[in-house]
Amino acid sequence: GAVVSQHPSRVICKSGTSVKIECRSLDFQATTMFWYRQFPKQSLMLMATSNEGSKATYEQGVEKDKFLINHASLTLSTLTVTSAHPEDSSFYICSARDNRARYNEQFFGPGTRLTVL
């Protein structure tokens, strides 16, 4: 149980285009999902907390107009990187908190590697 999927796993795009990344909880419901980015050999950096049916909460320094988050259902959250630029190239990982979780544990997706040319 507690499987989280992400799609796509890898995307290469031209500068100026928008890219949408999907995060799905496959066998549980997740009121809350989280989006992280990770640079090579760096730790996870929390970008935003996504709550189903409400606006996402962004961490300081993360542009909400650039990184659009939608959490339309209890099993799906999407991150759209708008007008992507090479500096947005990174590994984006989502996680989901199982509504039944006792210890607040989060389960991670496999990540999406974004390369902006």
Place this chain on the structure above:
Amino acid sequence: QKEVEQDPGPLSVPEGAIVSLNCTYSNSAFQYFMWYRQYSRKGPELLMYTYSSGNKEDGRFTAQVDKSSKYISLFIRDSQPSDSATYLCAFGQAGTALIFGKGTTLSVSS
């Protein structure tokens, strides 16, 4: 003082060794203590979680929490090359996102 501190390593050990990974924290409000394993270019995988001081064992892995010293450890017995990964400690409170350590990179050589 940083909220969470974790030695980034890298840590290199021979196969069969006992590995000790550690994190310290400063926020006494943390209620949940976890360890995640992350292989290169993959998402983190939850290994162990606990909420109380003491030891919790799962196979070759033992998670230890000392709330009085604000210190948690992950021990790996009989380490295998497949244990080579980055290990992240994580701390949580009800209703908030987890706080992660920077991760310790472990390499187990055969």
